Amino acid sequence: MEKRLIKKDALVGIAKKMAEELTVWAPVKKEDNVLFTPLTKDAEPFFAYLNSKNAPKQVFFPHTETLMKYTRTPKGMVFSAEENKAGKTVLFGVRPCDAHSFVLLDMLFDQEKYKDQYYITKRNNTTVITLACAEPPYATCFCTSVDGEPVSADGADIVLTDIGSEYLAEFITPKGEKLAKYFGETKADAVAETKKKEIAEKAKKAIKSKIPAHEVKPILDNNFEHPFWATIHGKCLACGTCTYMCPTCHCFDISDEAKASDGVRIRSWDSCMFPLFTKETSGHNPRISQKERWRQRVMHKFKYYVDNFNAIACVGCGRCVMSCPVNIDIRKIIEDISKL
């Protein structure tokens, strides 16, 4: 595997250089938020960030996406595919938990039974550059409980690790190697590698928040009906913030928007927290209250995904924990379930 060393202050320059030729999404400071945004002249990368407010999943699975267009003509409907304008793209400076989320999303959008071309095209076009967490950014991070690590190559094409004086750049995949030319010529030595290993161990130990994510699976298997489910949701606002911020939540809605005889079919994010999510045309709603909706959120992440893909659909980023306006803490819920 190709490994190089780059100077600490060179990172911004590298991202900007890439942005001259490719579409580069990187963390950008916008007022009080750090958001993944395509770099432009007015959008400078900001790598001294903890983690981005929004999850980078939007690069592959945007909030709103046109699936196709149609026009009503006297001779009938004429359909046209939405051409994919996304050329070569780089996702620069993703945290390892978020890179892990791409692996989880791949299991769903790119599987044997079903291939989502909209997602796959963007995914194949994109090179993921991970900025490892030499120091875990938040006390709420719990990646180690859900098969992740603060310094990890999961889902990454290139991994950058802060080893003190420099960044160690590891080119994990051929896709990553193609971008090697941007990273200078300094080859990494064995010292750098040892240092990285130390840092990785230290970072892993620094994760203090732990949840029994694997332990709850057999309990969930047997407790679809349990009085516990009535104790979580009382204060839930059904706002969907948790799912919109979550890197692994991927439920969507499809709707048509028509103007006169022209229309577009769009796919947009939806949320199991919204009452409308399961409401049927008849007016009947099988998930009648927030209780059933919260059970679905827990079940989907910690049981159904495990049943379907043998993976937990949570990467421990803590975004839902920090963004929930009424402090519903998934860590506590999993903890409580493990004690049922």
Next chain:
Amino acid sequence: MENIDTKLREVAKRLLLEKKVDVIIGYEKGTLPMTATPCFVSTEAEADKLVFNDLCTQNLAKFVHDLITNHKNSQKRVKPEDRKKKIIGVVARGCTTRSLIIHLQERQYGRDEVYIIGVPCEGYVDRKNLAKSLQQAEILDGTIEGGQLKIKTAAGDKTVAFKDVIAPNCVVCRFNNPIISDIMIGSPAPAMNPDNEYSKINEFEKKSIEERWAYFTKEMEKCIRCNACRQACPSCYCPTCFVEQSQPQWVGIGEDKTDTQVFQCMRLYHMVGRCVDCGSCISVCPMGVDLRNYLKKIDKDCVELFGSRAGSSMEDMPPLGKYSEQDKEDFIFNP
């Protein structure tokens, strides 16, 4: 601020014991450092978690409406003579009681269905303001004493003055003590500074149309249409919001700029004479959209045109809910 937790818990226990209420909506300590979160207390033992302090943000009237509506729906199929009444207790500061008044004026439930435990309020900490003054460093622990927040952050210890991080709506609050209550806990809080209530709006009004439009566009671009603002608002209680109606569809559900602007404009106009400036919508917004600028402008217009402040008394009916010959109508001819 005076610690009223012990008194609050005593009162809550007594109310539950005497069956004066079925459940009490209050606040408890959150799982994240320096937070408080809404909670529901229906047994005496649970009452021991109740707190009321400068970290309590959410307007609890929203939950009163939710609980009563759910209860009424559950009674629909019960014979009228067998229907049970449910009494909701609520820990309420000034703005919460204003929202309760709005519910009562809009005949959402009867005065006998809610038991108001009034608490004095000196304002709450604005989390976004606090995060800003800590340069977004994560809060690991902290205390509030004597108007000072002593905070342990990932970037070291910091002391912040409460007055520097108090929510902007609290600074100018006119009704920080409960307007109506069944029992009061603690002594009334000192008055805030309502004289400057509209100073920011006055400044904003002086800007050109282009500048105002640019600001509106910039703010609305941040919105991700999660609907948290609507969900947190006690005045947003329609069983089906216009956003979710599909026949006809009033606004698209996607990220289209205009749809977002229309959604926000429509919600804002549904707040005429109904927004109590509790700040709940602003505090829950994950993206930090400046909704207050517009809500406050609408409030100012209501005061100037109709002399009405939302939920300020049981007698003063909301301007859109009453007819008065003195109502201004010149705008009809001269927009």
